[in-house]
Amino acid sequence: MKNPEPTPPRPQQGAPQSNAQPEYSAEDVRGGEIILRTRTRRIIFIAGLAGIVVLAFLIRIFAS
Numbered sequence: 001m002k003n004p005e006p007t008p009p010r011p012q013q014g015a016p017q018s019n020a021q022p023e024y025s026a027e028d029v030r031g032g033e034i035i036l037r038t039r040t041r042r043i044i045f046i047a048g049l050a051g052i053v054v055l056a057f058l059i060r061i062f063a064s
Helices: 039-063
Strands: none
Touching: none
16 A cells, blocks of 8 residues: 655644735725726616616516
């Protein structure tokens, strides 16, 4: 029977990783904006909102 390969050592808790993402505070990431720069994107966004309303209306009608 072959000996299994040893597992690589785990990094210690709190040790910085080379590919770690930068950390942002909650205050920095709040308040996102929806940016719709082109007319096509605005139309698609508004159609999606309208579609949700229509879907909810249809579900309510057919559920009764």
